[in-house]
Structures are given as C-alpha cells and as structure tokens.
Amino acid sequence: xxxxxxxxxxxxxxxxxxxxxxxxxxxxxxxxxxxxxxxxxxxxxxxxxxxxxxxxxxxxxxxxxxxxxxxxxxxxxxxxxxxxxxxxxxxxxxxxxxxxxxxxxxxxxxxxxxxxxxxxxxxxxxxxx
Amino acid sequence: xxxxxxxxxxxxxxxxxxxxxxxxxxxxxxxxxxxxxxxxxxxxxxxxxxxxxxxxxxxxxxxxxxxxxxxxxxxxxxxxxxxxxxxxxxxxxxxxxxxxxxxxxxxxxxxxxxxxxxxxxxxxxxxxx
DNA sequence: CTTCATGCAAATAATTTGCAGTAAG
DNA sequence: CTTACTGCAAATTATTTGCATGAAG
Numbered sequence: 001x002x003x004x005x006x007x008x009x010x011x012x013x014x015x016x017x018x019x020x021x022x023x024x025x026x027x028x029x030x031x032x033x034x035x036x037x038x039x040x041x042x043x044x045x046x047x048x049x050x051x052x053x054x055x056x057x058x059x060x061x062x063x064x065x066x067x068x069x070x071x072x073x074x075x076x077x078x079x080x081x082x083x084x085x086x087x088x089x090x091x092x093x094x095x096x097x098x099x100x101x102x103x104x105x106x107x108x109x110x111x112x113x114x115x116x117x118x119x120x121x122x123x124x125x126x127x128x129x
Numbered sequence: 130x131x132x133x134x135x136x137x138x139x140x141x142x143x144x145x146x147x148x149x150x151x152x153x154x155x156x157x158x159x160x161x162x163x164x165x166x167x168x169x170x171x172x173x174x175x176x177x178x179x180x181x182x183x184x185x186x187x188x189x190x191x192x193x194x195x196x197x198x199x200x201x202x203x204x205x206x207x208x209x210x211x212x213x214x215x216x217x218x219x220x221x222x223x224x225x226x227x228x229x230x231x232x233x234x235x236x237x238x239x240x241x242x243x244x245x246x247x248x249x250x251x252x253x254x255x256x257x258x
Numbered sequence: 259c260t261t262c263a264t265g266c267a268a269a270t271a272a273t274t275t276g277c278a279g280t281a282a283g
Numbered sequence: 284c285t286t287a288c289t290g291c292a293a294a295t296t297a298t299t300t301g302c303a304t305g306a307a308g
Contacts, residue, residue, distance in 0.1 A: 014282055016288065034272095049290045054273060056288090061202070070199030072247070073190070075272090088241045099238065109228065112217045114252040118201070123243040143307055145263060163297095178265045183298060185263090204297085 002027060002080075011063040018052050021045060023065070023080065031069055031077040031087075031096040069096065072122070086119040092128035131156060131209075140192040147181050150174060152194070152209065160198055160206040160216075160225040198225065201251070215248040221257035 004023045005015040013019060025040045026032055032040070034053055041048050057078060060066045069077045069087060077096065088097040101119075108114075133152045134144040142148060154169045155161055161169070163182055170177050186207060189195045198206045198216060206225065217226040230248075237243075 014287065016282075018289070047290070050272095051274075051291080052289055068201050070201060070205075072197050072199060076199075088238065091244060097241075101236075107230075109217065109250065111255040112226075112250070112252055113258055114250050115220060116251045118247075118249040118251065120247040121238065121241065121243050122245045122247065123241055126240040129242055143262065145307075147264070176265070179297095180266080180299075181264055 007065060011060075011065050013059060013063060013065070017045075018048060019056055019060070021048075022053060022056055022060075026066060026078055027080055030098070031079045033075045033077045035075070037078075069120070070118075071120075084117065086121065088125065089120055089122050090125035090128055091122050092124055095125055097125065136194060140189075140194050142188060142192055142194070146174075147177060148185055148189070150177075151182060151185055151189075155195060155207055156209055159227070160208045162204045162206045164204070166207075198249070199247075200249075213246065215250065217254065218249055218251050219254035219257055220251050221253055224254055226254065 002023075004020040007023070008015040008019055021041050022037060025037045029036065029040070034050070034057060037053055038048070038050050041053075057066070061068060061078075064081055066078045067081050069079055071077060071089065074094075079098075082098075083100070085098045086101050088099055090096075131152075133149040136152070137144040137148055150170050151166055154166045158165065158169070163179075163186060167177070167179050167182055170182075186195070190197060190207075193210055195207045196210050198208055200206060200218065203223075208227075211227075212229070214227045215230050217228055219225075
C-alpha cells in the first residue's frame with residue numbers, strides 16, 4: 001500500500017483528493033492514458049474535470065512522481081516512478097508489462113551523458129502469440 | 130543518393146512529388162516532426178498542404194517506409210527506415226543521434242515475441258554537457 | 259483512361275488557459 | 284489566513300475527413 005499523500009508532499013505537491021486518486025488509478029492500471037484515468041475516476045468521482053487531470057499529469061511529470069510512456073501511434077500512457085525497467089508492449093492487446101533487465105540497463109555511451117532510458121519492446125505477449 | 134521513386138513504388142505507393150519531397154525532407158533532417166517537414170517544404174513548394182503530409186505520414190508508416198520516433202512531451206519525429214539502431218536524444222538541444230549498439234539489439238525475452246525495438250536514451254550530447 | 263492523391267475548408271479531437279470559487283496546510 | 288488547486292467554459296492547437304480537381308501509371 002503506497003502512501004500517496006507523503007509521496008506528493010515529499011515532491012512539493014499539495015496532497016489533494018484529485019491527485020491521490022489519479023495516482024491510485026495509475027497504480028491500479030500499471031500503465032494508463034489520460035482518457036482512461038478520466039473514465040476510471042469519473043465513476044466514483046463525477047465532478048472530476050479532465051483539465052485537472054491534464055494539469056496534474058504535467059505537474060507530476062515535472063516532479064518525477066510519474067513517468068511518461070509514449071506509445072507508437074497512440075496517446076502516451078503514464079506509470080508511477082519506480083526502479084529502472086523496460087516495457088514489453090503487446091501489439092495485439094496493447095498490454096504493457098514491466099521487466100527488469102540488467103543487460104539493458106548498465107551501459108555507457110561515449111560522448112553522451114545518459115540521464116534516463118526508455119526501452120520499449122513491441123511484439124506479442126504470451127496470450128496473443 | 131536514395132532513389133525515393135523506387136522506394137515508394139516497391140512499397141505499393143504512387144511516387145508523387147509530395148511524397149518524394151517529404152522523404153527528402155526527412156532524410157535531410159535525419160529526424161523531424163510534421164510541422165517542421167511542413168515549414169521546410171513550404172519554402173520551395175508553397176501550395177503543399179499540411180493535410181497531405183498527415184495523410185502520407187500515415188501511409189508511409191503503414192508501408193514501413195518510415196519509422197515513428199515518439200519523444201517525451203513533444204510531437205513524434207519520423208525517420209527513414211533503416212537498420213536497427215538506438216537514439217541518443219539530447220534533453221538540452223533536442224538533437225537526435227543514431228547509434229548502432231549490438232549489446233542492445235541481440236536479446237531474447239521469455240514468453241514474448243519481439244517484433245520491433247524502440248530504444249531511446251535521453252541525456253546530454255557532447256556539445257551540451 | 260482509370261484510379262488514386264492532392265489541397266482546401268470544414269469537422270472533430272486533444273490540450274491549454276483564465277478565472278471565480280474552494281480546499282490544503 | 285494565504286496560497287495554490289479545482290472545475291467549468293472558452294480558446295487554442297492538432298489531426299482527420301469529404302469532396303472537387305488534378306496527376307500518376
């Protein structure tokens with residue numbers, strides 16, 4: 001159970017209902033886009049506005065509370081910030097799975113100072129093969 | 130010197146002026162987004178329409194003539210299809226450099242059939258460090 | 259010739275902004 | 284209390300579509 005209130009406060013963000021709910025929704029889904037967060041939260045929280053989600057996604061990205069996962073030809077999804085990992089993205093069902101992978105993660109490049117890595121493998125998951 | 134006319138025809142696309150020019154613009158830039166293609170080509174070809182660029186980018190992606198390079202928080206860029214490589218994306222100047230990297234490219238994942246890889250390293254290029 | 263592509267304008271979708279009212283600390 | 288956040292509506296930006304005309308093969 002993640003303490004979203006502390007997480008937000010540690011990152012200089014007021015812990016509003018809207019923010020904790022957005023984080024909960026992202027955590028439940030693992031990886032989710034803005035429209036799906038909205039649909040998810042609207043059910044239990046009908047007055048929530050899409051603009052609020054947009055504004056908070058931007059803020060939480062800036063504070064590194066969440067990470068953007070851009071998807072080819074679709075809208076970006078978002079995930080909670082966690083240890084470095086790669087994404088296995090199923091081209092058939094769209095599901096995203098996280099995977100630790102040291103061989104991908106420990107590398108130096110000449111003349112380039114790496115700040116962050118984005119490694120997405122597109123293909124077919126076990127179910128869709 | 131790439132023969133864009135043959136490239137298009139081999140991929141079941143009519144070789145129109147617009148398409149060859151879009152490919153030339155992408156090749157000149159290396160990696161470029163739709164608005165910048167438009168600005169680039171407008172100079173020498175003022176009647177070109179943005180809708181035509183959108184339509185053709187979609188077709189050329191479908192035919193695998195070009196590849197989408199999604200960029201965190203920005204519009205996607207496009208590049209000509211070429212051998213597998215990774216991208217070094219400078220967070221300061223926005224420049225993208227291609228790099229071959231075998232250690233990234235030869236890998237199998239259990240229970241996942243990889244179709245394509247997208248490996249972007251964000252950081253600071255030599256000039257911006 | 260025939261078919262498909264283009265360019266325009268209009269439609270739709272996505273994202274951002276301004277502001278009055280509200281909640282967090 | 285004070286400052287920052289929310290929700291709404293409006294504005295802006297991005298993308299797609301329909302259709303008459305023009306170009307490719």
